Amino acid sequence: MSSRDDGVKTTLFVLITIGTSWFEQVKRLVLTDEFFKELNKKWDENKLDTELYQKRGGVFYYKKRILLSHDTPITRILITELHDSPWSGHSRYERTLQRLKKIVYWRGMKRAVRYNKECDICQRHKAENIHPAGLLQPLPIPNLVWEDISMDFTKRLPKS
Numbered sequence: 001m002s003s004r005d006d007g008v009k010t011t012l013f014v015l016i017t018i019g020t021s022w023f024e025q026v027k028r029l030v031l032t033d034e035f036f037k038e039l040n041k042k043w044d045e046n047k048l049d050t051e052l053y054q055k056r057g058g059v060f061y062y063k064k065r066i067l068l069s070h071d072t073p074i075t076r077i078l079i080t081e082l083h084d085s086p087w088s089g090h091s092r093y094e095r096t097l098q099r100l101k102k103i104v105y106w107r108g109m110k111r112a113v114r115y116n117k118e119c120d121i122c123q124r125h126k127a128e129n130i131h132p133a134g135l136l137q138p139l140p141i142p143n144l145v146w147e148d149i150s151m152d153f154t155k156r157l158p159k160s
C-alpha cells in the first residue's frame with residue numbers, strides 16, 4: 001500500500017472519530033452560509049463548472065474534496081483534530097495541511113493551517129527541546145498523593 005493511501009486513511013479515521021457532527025454542520029452551512037447561498041444559486045442555474053464542482057447529499061465538493069467556507073468554525077475544528085489528536089501527534093504544518101487537503105478544501109486553508117505554529121503544546125515542546133533538563137525535574141504531585149494514601153492506611157490500622 002502506498003503512503004498516499006495511508007494518509008487518506010489516517011485523515012478519514014480522525015474525521016470519523018470526531019463524529020458525524022462536523023459533516024452535519026457542513027450540511028447546515030451549505031443551507032445557511034452566505035458563501036453557499038451564492039454557490040447554490042449558481043448550481044441551480046447550471047453556472048458552475050461540473051468538472052470542478054459537484055453537489056451530493058446536500059454538500060458541495062470542489063475537486064472531489066468537501067468544500068467549506070473560509071470563515072466557518074468547522075475549519076478550526078478540523079485543523080485542531082488533525083493536528084492535536086493522539087493519531088496525529090502534533091504533526092508539522094505541512095503534514096497537517098497534506099492530510100486536510102485530501103478530504104476538504106476552503107479558500108485560504110494554507111494560512112489557516114499555519115495555526116500549528118501557535119499551538120501551545122508545540123511551543124512547549126520546542127521550549128523543552130532547548131532546555132531538556134526541564135524534563136528531569138522530579139514529579140512532586142504523584143509522590144504527595146501516594147504519601148496521603150499510605151498515611152490513611154496507617155491510621156486505619158487497629159492499635160495493638
Ligand SMILES: [Zn+2]
Nearest residue numbers: 090119121122
Ligand atoms: Zn501542536
